[in-house]
Amino acid sequence: MGPTSFDLNLLSLWSPGWGGVLLAGLMRSLEVAVGGFLLGLLIGIGGASAKLWGGKVLRDLLEVYTTVVRGVPELILILILYYAGTDAVNKLMLVLGLPSVDISGLAAGIFVIGVVQGAYSTEVLRGAIKAIPAGQLEAARAYGMSPLLSLRRITLPAMLPYAIPGLSNLWLIATKDTALLAVVGFSELTLVTRQAAGTTKAYMMFFLAAGVLYLLVTLLSNVILGAIEKRARRGLSREQAA
Amino acid sequence: MAETAQAIEVRDLHKRFGPLEVLKGVSLSAKQGDVIALIGGSGSGKSTFLRCINMLELPTAGSVTIHGETIELKKDGNGGLMPANRRQVQRIRTKLGMVFQSFNLWQHMTVLQNVIEVPVHVLGQPRDQAIEVAEALLRRVGLYEKRDAYPAFLSGGQQQRAAIARALAIQPLVMLFDEPTSALDPELVGEVLSVIGDLAREKRTMILVTHEMKFARQVASHVVYLHGGVIEEQGPPEQIFGDPQSERLKKFISSIH
Amino acid sequence: MAETAQAIEVRDLHKRFGPLEVLKGVSLSAKQGDVIALIGGSGSGKSTFLRCINMLELPTAGSVTIHGETIELKKDGNGGLMPANRRQVQRIRTKLGMVFQSFNLWQHMTVLQNVIEVPVHVLGQPRDQAIEVAEALLRRVGLYEKRDAYPAFLSGGQQQRAAIARALAIQPLVMLFDEPTSALDPELVGEVLSVIGDLAREKRTMILVTHEMKFARQVASHVVYLHGGVIEEQGPPEQIFGDPQSERLKKFISSIH
Amino acid sequence: AAEDIKIGVDSGPYPPFSSPDASGKWVGWEIEMMDAFCAEAKLTCTLSPIAFDGLIPALNAKKIDAIMSSMSITDERKKAIDFSDKYYNTPTAIIGPKGVKFEPTAEGLKGKVIGVQVSTIHAAYVQKYFAKSVAEVKEYQTQDEANNDLAAGRLDAIQADLVTLNDFLKTDQGKACCELKGNVQDDPAILGSGVGVGVRKEDTALKDKFNAAIKAVRANGTYDKISKKYFDFNIYGK
Amino acid sequence: MKDEATLVPMTYAPPKARSLLEPHRIALAAVFLAILVSAAYFMRWDWLPRYQDRLISGLWTTMLMLISTSVVGFVFAVPLGLVQVTGPKPLAWLANAFCTLIRGTPLLLQLWLLYYGLGSLFAQYPEIRSSWAWPYLRQAWPYGFAALTISFAAYEGEVMRGAFSGVPKGELEAARAYGMGRWTAFRRIWFPRAVYRTLPTLTGETVLQLKSTPLVATVTVMDLYSVITKVRQDTLLTYEPLLLLALIYLCLTGILVLAFRLLENRIPSRGN
Ligand SMILES: Nc1ncnc2c1ncn2[C@@H]1O[C@H](COP(=O)(O)OP(=O)(O)OP(=O)(O)O)[C@@H](O)[C@H]1O
Ligand SMILES: Nc1ncnc2c1ncn2[C@@H]1O[C@H](COP(=O)(O)OP(=O)(O)OP(=O)(O)O)[C@@H](O)[C@H]1O
Ligand SMILES: [Mg+2]
Ligand SMILES: [Mg+2]
Numbered sequence A: 001m002g003p004t005s006f007d008l009n010l011l012s013l014w015s016p017g018w019g020g021v022l023l024a025g026l027m028r029s030l031e032v033a034v035g036g037f038l039l040g041l042l043i044g045i046g047g048a049s050a051k052l053w054g055g056k057v058l059r060d061l062l063e064v065y066t067t068v069v070r071g072v073p074e075l076i077l078i079l080i081l082y083y084a085g086t087d088a089v090n091k092l093m094l095v096l097g098l099p100s101v102d103i104s105g106l107a108a109g110i111f112v113i114g115v116v117q118g119a120y121s122t123e124v125l126r127g128a129i130k131a132i133p134a135g136q137l138e139a140a141r142a143y144g145m146s147p148l149l150s151l152r153r154i155t156l157p158a159m160l161p162y163a164i165p166g167l168s169n170l171w172l173i174a175t176k177d178t179a180l181l182a183v184v185g186f187s188e189l190t191l192v193t194r195q196a197a198g199t200t201k202a203y204m205m206f207f208l209a210a211g212v213l214y215l216l217v218t219l220l221s222n223v224i225l226g227a228i229e230k231r232a233r234r235g236l237s238r239e240q241a242a
Numbered sequence B, C: 001m002a003e004t005a006q007a008i009e010v011r012d013l014h015k016r017f018g019p020l021e022v023l024k025g026v027s028l029s030a031k032q033g034d035v036i037a038l039i040g041g042s043g044s045g046k047s048t049f050l051r052c053i054n055m056l057e058l059p060t061a062g063s064v065t066i067h068g069e070t071i072e073l074k075k076d077g078n079g080g081l082m083p084a085n086r087r088q089v090q091r092i093r094t095k096l097g098m099v100f101q102s103f104n105l106w107q108h109m110t111v112l113q114n115v116i117e118v119p120v121h122v123l124g125q126p127r128d129q130a131i132e133v134a135e136a137l138l139r140r141v142g143l144y145e146k147r148d149a150y151p152a153f154l155s156g157g158q159q160q161r162a163a164i165a166r167a168l169a170i171q172p173l174v175m176l177f178d179e180p181t182s183a184l185d186p187e188l189v190g191e192v193l194s195v196i197g198d199l200a201r202e203k204r205t206m207i208l209v210t211h212e213m214k215f216a217r218q219v220a221s222h223v224v225y226l227h228g229g230v231i232e233e234q235g236p237p238e239q240i241f242g243d244p245q246s247e248r249l250k251k252f253i254s255s256i257h
Numbered sequence D: 001a002a003e004d005i006k007i008g009v010d011s012g013p014y015p016p017f018s019s020p021d022a023s024g025k026w027v028g029w030e031i032e033m034m035d036a037f038c039a040e041a042k043l044t045c046t047l048s049p050i051a052f053d054g055l056i057p058a059l060n061a062k063k064i065d066a067i068m069s070s071m072s073i074t075d076e077r078k079k080a081i082d083f084s085d086k087y088y089n090t091p092t093a094i095i096g097p098k099g100v101k102f103e104p105t106a107e108g109l110k111g112k113v114i115g116v117q118v119s120t121i122h123a124a125y126v127q128k129y130f131a132k133s134v135a136e137v138k139e140y141q142t143q144d145e146a147n148n149d150l151a152a153g154r155l156d157a158i159q160a161d162l163v164t165l166n167d168f169l170k171t172d173q174g175k176a177c178c179e180l181k182g183n184v185q186d187d188p189a190i191l192g193s194g195v196g197v198g199v200r201k202e203d204t205a206l207k208d209k210f211n212a213a214i215k216a217v218r219a220n221g222t223y224d225k226i227s228k229k230y231f232d233f234n235i236y237g238k
Numbered sequence E: 001m002k003d004e005a006t007l008v009p010m011t012y013a014p015p016k017a018r019s020l021l022e023p024h025r026i027a028l029a030a031v032f033l034a035i036l037v038s039a040a041y042f043m044r045w046d047w048l049p050r051y052q053d054r055l056i057s058g059l060w061t062t063m064l065m066l067i068s069t070s071v072v073g074f075v076f077a078v079p080l081g082l083v084q085v086t087g088p089k090p091l092a093w094l095a096n097a098f099c100t101l102i103r104g105t106p107l108l109l110q111l112w113l114l115y116y117g118l119g120s121l122f123a124q125y126p127e128i129r130s131s132w133a134w135p136y137l138r139q140a141w142p143y144g145f146a147a148l149t150i151s152f153a154a155y156e157g158e159v160m161r162g163a164f165s166g167v168p169k170g171e172l173e174a175a176r177a178y179g180m181g182r183w184t185a186f187r188r189i190w191f192p193r194a195v196y197r198t199l200p201t202l203t204g205e206t207v208l209q210l211k212s213t214p215l216v217a218t219v220t221v222m223d224l225y226s227v228i229t230k231v232r233q234d235t236l237l238t239y240e241p242l243l244l245l246a247l248i249y250l251c252l253t254g255i256l257v258l259a260f261r262l263l264e265n266r267i268p269s270r271g272n
Helices: A019-053 A056-071 A074-095 A105-131 A134-142 A147-184 A189-200 A203-232 B046-053 B086-093 B111-121 B127-140 B156-168 B186-201 B213-219 B237-242 B247-256 C046-053 C086-093 C111-121 C127-140 C156-168 C186-201 C213-219 C237-242 C247-256 D029-041 D052-060 D121-129 D143-151 D162-170 D172-177 D204-219 D222-230 E023-042 E048-086 E089-103 E107-122 E141-166 E169-177 E182-219 E224-235 E239-265
Strands: B006-017 B020-031 B035-039 B061-066 B073-075 B081-083 B096-099 B174-178 B206-209 B222-227 B230-235 C006-017 C020-031 C035-040 C061-066 C073-075 C081-083 C096-099 C174-178 C206-209 C222-227 C230-235 D003-010 D043-050 D082-088 D092-097 D113-117 D136-140 D157-161 D178-183 D195-199
Touching (some): A019 A105, A019 A203, A074 A105, A074 D052, A147 A203, A147 E107, A203 E089, B020 B222, B046 B061, B046 B174, B096 B156, B186 B206, C035 C213, C096 E169, C111 C156, C127 C156, C186 C206, C186 C213, C237 C247, D029 D204, D029 D222, D092 D143, D121 D157, D136 E224, D143 D162, D143 E107, D157 D162, D195 D204, D204 D222, E048 E089, E048 E141, E141 E182, E182 E224
Parallel strands (some): B174 B206, D003 D043
Antiparallel strands (some): B073 B081, C073 C081
């Protein structure tokens, strides 16, 4: 068998086909992508709030965080965070006198993707909040809403249509960034593809198969995100939406 | 509560933006049912005055009393004032129905949702009841058919009428209007003025900043002319418009007409 | 070339957009130095007519002759016309100075670059000479100081004056103006009209679509009233504005004034 | 109760020692040996695939507790981690395309492009002995990628462990393209003294457990039983 | 999801320059300086001189990769964007499919597909092996170059599509009205106008491209990242080389952003 071989039996879902392994890898990729995206969103909400309403020092620290994350290749961040992140957690546990925790590859992967996504989320959400016409927040104040209530009832929902395009983009980036975890040996789709390809020597076929899987995820995401975006923008007229 | 007779009483209000003193001691009081028209040139501080009443701007000095309850203010560090009690401010705000020049409807909610938002989520009214009230109000401002539309799809005049319904839904003690028609195309001004006119005839207490002199003359019980941060002249509409005393007011009225 | 006397001659122009026939046979001719004002209600086809003259819209039928040279058209497959000779159209276009309602200056070039663009890159004039002419023109429209500014940093009136300079720079046989002032704030209209007025007094041939009736009356040598795709009435300005015949024109003039 | 530990293995296929099969399970001599050691030492071992060059950092970051990934015991590595006694030792060899004759020496490799797996003893050896004479040294994340590039004509030679190279030469791809050129001259300082289980320096208890297990597995015949399935020679070395 | 803004990937946006001299900033700077100094002091950097030459040559490779792939990628991006706006339909569809395909799959996978998949096919054909191209096909950089170029072309092509379609119709009409032919109008008006519109996003795209370059190390190109990998395996240090690498990339990003800003400042920012 050479690299040209297109023995489709190799893609069968059951051994000796590698299809099952690929799908399992895809699931792992998606788990990390979903987890990392959500963690990023959480960091983003906190980061955006702090950047908008936080103290000077906090704002500057966040600026450093977003600048560094956006200026350093993801691959390098992943390497640093993958080793240093868990190392730091364990050192911290040691200082606190707790037993070192067992950080699974999955948790580490989610952490790494999440920290990277968080920087971008922060900017997306901050921009979205700033895009809300000031008058709407003022109206909330004028009618006696407390800051928390107005955040929940006005700011967050009003920001959504502005944030969703950026967040959609981030989700697509998250799905693709999981591939970088292959370099640290995390068994997501790209790595298992490489293992399958290396073992069977059917490089072309397996890489193409993985490409199709990624593309399906992207296209499906596009459809769903498009629907979500349409819904979020239902209150915006055409000019505003542009 | 000796002053219950006064729906609103503002005493010696000062407001300074940095080096610029916009309000230099403005006092004003309105009895229940009064319709006060606030007029004045651009930049004379009309909006600022209105916004100080519900503490959207914090005054530098002075006091505001709504139906006998004075908003408690304390000194902040920078020579200004700040609310001593946030909750009190929030509570009093629910008694002041503010209508903005640029409508400021919440864009992510339908018209009906806009109107019930404050009753349900701030005043804690049951949703059903709030909807009932809201629908009656929307019928009144002629927007019942549009209750499920989003603001962005309404004309300016319709948006402003919805904003008035939103303000009325909290059953305010005083309505505050800040140039409610000046962001509207000329052909839409009429529909909004007619709604406000109805409210005036019902003897709702209101303070109305406007450039529509003809309208002010018709509906106001009292007209206040602001200039350079102080009240230059005030009185019943016939007097202010028919027989202005100060040179400035004369010039102002002739320039507007 | 029997018709050299006519600077521009349009014969029986028809234009159809799908089912909608916008121009139903419009003929018009102008001698050297004529200033023709084209007036008419919104949607009456004024812009379409102007755009057909330089083939920005292709007419469905009819002919256009500029200084004796008729634009060659041939039938396209769909019952319309198309240029028989692209180069001819391009050449004739360089003799027609079009000024648009929305200026359409090229935003990535400075004012000066905008003005010399066509002379240098279409007409092949030496750059130095083009700059000399352009600076003279800019001085004339009062924009010499702004020659190195980008259009986005100019007011609407300045932009339109720059656009007029751009049109003049090609030394056009005929100037075409499509509502040159209607995208301008009222206070900027004057400066543009005064430039156009100067051109009219110099006896530059021009066709001017406008809603500024007073101005049209002053500068036009001939006024054409378009309605429903045909010329409803035409004549010297005194007659059209002073003694309109058709009911429609009467109504139109009274609605505008 | 048995102690839970995580053992790191190179995530790239390294047959016949360790490679994933189509069901995602890891198989190979070293995997079976791992099971044997763990059973002997009463450890519950979980296998954790990690990029080869990330194994030592992962061990020190406590993401894993031991390395069993054909990692040779060298002085350089001993600066960062500790090793058990060796559990196998094989010579280092060089392979190249068929039909091109050359010796596995600096002289023979002159002007050639040689490939090695990143972070291995072979990378270090090539660096020291061949770097000056070869045209280029290419480093690969996994061994099978180097093999593949040799077959694809992008390499003129590969240096690696003799056993894994032989395994490659037995595949269709290897048979078609390449052949053994011979063993390189030994240099224990770099090539080390066999393959051991890597553990953290402070983890002497675990090291002792592995040492005992290796001894026991060799003594009770399990070692030979497993090895016979894979090799027809003595993998333990002298 | 279709409008241009949403399709532009997240990019680096430099912080606004505010006063660096506020007291809390000075304190923060001091803290960072302290961290830096202690990192320099407590961590191991003795390997640096030994690898100096290789680091510089790696840096050079990285820069070469960045610049060449961005320039060539941009050249491809223009037609990719243009045909999506002007058609013809089949070409527009193809260009759109290409952009979707490339942007929908990870670059790492594309790179491996090219190098390990496609690249190893060539060897089977003696015609290729004996052709002039073989010495290049044997090496790794052509594959890295191809993958990065394709990726840049796809992302920037999408940006160019938005830029071309975003040029106000009136300006193109004015070009026609003054007798410009199609080619002149494209060369003088449409293209430069579109490029100006993309400049701000071009910064971001180029920074993204810079951040993608280390991937080529996985196919044996000796770029900066792979030199650092070498340092890591030789010295068995985990953090020091990576931190240095991060720092270098951060500097490169900063330089790129500044360079683009200088370029941007030379042309009008309004009216886009
Ligand atoms: N937040 C602010 N910061 C600084 N200056 C302000 C602020 N708000 C208002 N001003 C200034 O205060 C002055 C009064 O403004 P205000 O909006 O109250 O005038 P106005 O009478 O409502 O005018 P208009 O008829 O134009 O609405 C103006 O000079 C304005 O520039
Ligand atoms: N490209 C087009 N496709 C379809 N219909 C068009 C097109 N351009 C113009 N029309 C229609 O042709 C009619 C005449 O338009 P035109 O712009 O010539 O009117 P106008 O007299 O210039 O009006 P205005 O004073 O509003 O500028 C209108 O009904 C318009 O909708
Ligand atoms: Mg105001
Ligand atoms: Mg028109």
